[in-house]
Each structure stands twice: as structure tokens, then as C-alpha cells.
Amino acid sequence: MNRTIRVVGLGAVGALIGGTLVATAPTASADDVNTAPVRKITGATTSPFGLAKVGGRTYVANFSQNNVVVYAAGANGAAMPIRTMNSGLNLPRGVDVDTNGFTYVANNNGLVSVFAPDADTGDAPVKTFGTGAGAALGLDIGPTGSIFVRKSTTINVYSPAAAGNPAATTRQITGLPAGNNVHVSASGTTWADAGAALRAYASNASGGATPLRTIGGAKTELAAPIVGIGTDSSGRVYASNFNAVSTVVAFSASAENNVAPLKVLGGPATQLNNPGHLAVSGDGGLTVANFGAPSVLEFRTLFPKPAPVVKRGEVIVGHPVDRLHAVAGLADHFVTALGQGIGHHLAHERRVVDDEHSGHSGHLLH
Secondary structure (H helix, E strand, O other): OOOOOOOOOHHHHHHHOOOOOOOOOOOOOOEEEOOOOOEEEOOOOOOEEEEEEEOOEEEEEEOOOOEEEEEOOOOOEOOOOOEEEOOOOOOOOEEEEOOOOOEEEEOOOOEEEEEOOOOOOOOOOOEEEEOOOOOOOEEEEOOOOOEEEEOOOOEEEEOOOOOEOOEOOOEEEOOOOOOOOEEEOOOOOEEEEOOOEEEEEOOOOOEOOOOOEEEEOHHHOOOOOEEEEEEOOOOOEEEEEOOOOOOEEEEOOOOOEOOOOOEEEOOHHHOOOOEEEEEEOOOOOEEEEEOOOOEEEEEOOOOOOOOOOOOOOOOOOOOHHHHHHHHHHHHHHHHHHHHHHHHHHHHHHHHHHHHHHHHHHHHHHO
């Protein structure tokens, strides 16, 4: 399997990620996807590492610039952000937004900064809370509003009322290998990277809980360090290889142990270069913080739905795009049938005319 190996300035990468960067790609039998992004934001995206997509807007944590910028829905190219949060940030690594619109930022100094829904340049956070010694490496807000913060070897869980330094945790998952991120799926499953593997924990996991399952091994094409983690509405699991391999891999909802991914997004057309955090839409559309070539890349789903086959007399239901495809199919069928009908009609008219001409010719000859 051919895989493009990318080498960037390792000084910046080393400041973000500990451990050895992987420079070779493992061999597996996944479906490679080397496709261009449908959007590429470069505007104020200077050192994108953390990323969230909420309500169509894209939130990007610029690690070296100590800010979080917000892009409007549909932003592309050199679009400028509609808001910038920069007060008190320290090498921000992770960002997410709660259901009330408050923005949470995980900082390298271990603090979590919380900004008001309309916060802009110079506005102080409404509060900060501490997560203990060491960097707050990643952050995700779970479906019930709890704040999950990745520390090197633990996942700290906080209530929305968290305060103080350090703030009290509601629970903590311990005993992880050194890692970089945490993601909580819509069902509450907690995903964490663990070296060159992914671990899934129960929604109420605490202490040294045993993972529900682990995805790891040569076939997985996971390569440390892993940074971005996400899931779609079908439960498929996505992870970004923040290293020379520079790929995003996608696994089935039931993937476990040493299993090949369903898809591997990577190659020159993708422009992926040390991909950081990612956001996954319900249908599997991807938005990726492209740290090695400062930009935000947006890709269509790796799992497009086939157009439905609609028989005559059936009612078209489902997603609007599916209905559009179905209507287009029916239109093609109608045009074909119409063409055939016109053809039959013209053939009949020709036979009538030929018969009439034959009759007239007989009269003239007599």
C-alpha cells in the first residue's frame, strides 16, 4: 500500500506532542481515499490544532497564536473569522462549545478558559478552572453537559459548575498510556487515544476501569501520536495520525483489536499534513485542523449513500438529497418512456403514410 510520507518542521510538532514521530506507514487492506477537500480555510488559520464545528460554525484553536477564531458557516479560502477569543489563552490545544453557546478552551498551562457566547478580541473569559499539573491536552463536552479533559495519562470529568484551581472532578479515568485527546460519542461512550491505539470506555467509567474495547495493531493503520478522534451517527470511529503518515482512518462501529479500517483518507490530493483535531458530522463529513500546512480542510463523507431505486407507484420518502436522487431517476425513466412512446407513435404514422402512398401509386398506375 502506497502512502505519502510528509516531513514538516519538527520543532513546532515536538512542542505539541511528546514521543517519537512515526515515519513509516503500516500495511493493511483498507479502502484508500485520495480526494481533494471541498473547502479549505486559510484566513486566520495560522497554527490550527484544536477544532470544533457547532451550528455550522468552525472554531479553531491556533496553538502558536494563543487564540481561538470562529468562522461563519460555509467559510472558504481566505475568509476572515467573525470572532476571535484571545484573552488569557496559553498555547490552546482543544476547544468545544456547550449547548448554551459558551466556548471552552483547553490550555497548555492546565487551565480551561470559558468564554461567553459573543466573546471577541480582548474579552476576558467568564471563568477559568484548573485541571491539575500538566497541560490540558484535549477537551470535549459530553451529551449531558459534562466537560471531559484529557491529561497525559488520565481523563478528568467536570461538571459545568467547575471552579477553582484545581477544580474538583466528578470522576476520573486513570491508567491510560500517554495520549493527547478525548471524545465522547452521542451515546456517551468515551474514546481516548492510547499510544498507537484507541480505547473505548463505558459512559460511567471511573478509576482504572477496563476499556470496553481497544482498536490497535498493524492492520489498523493507527500510528502514534494520534490527535483527532470523532464518531458519526452510525457509530463509526475516526482518528487522525498526527505524524509523517498524515492520514485520517475510519473504523466500523464494532471495530475491535487488530482490524483494518474501513477507509483511509490520505494522499497528495487531500493536502493533509500533520492533521490535528477533527470534527465529524452525522453523515461522516470531516473537518480537519491541518497543522502542518496551516489550514482547515473540509471533506465530504467517506460513506456516501447510494441513490435509492424507486419503482413505479412508490412514494419517495427520506432525506431530501435521497428524494432528489429518486426524482432524478424517475425523470430519466419518464424521458426514456416518453421517447419510446413517441418512437412507437411515429412508426405507426409512417406505416399509415406508407399505406396511403401505396394506394395512391396504384391509382396513378392504372
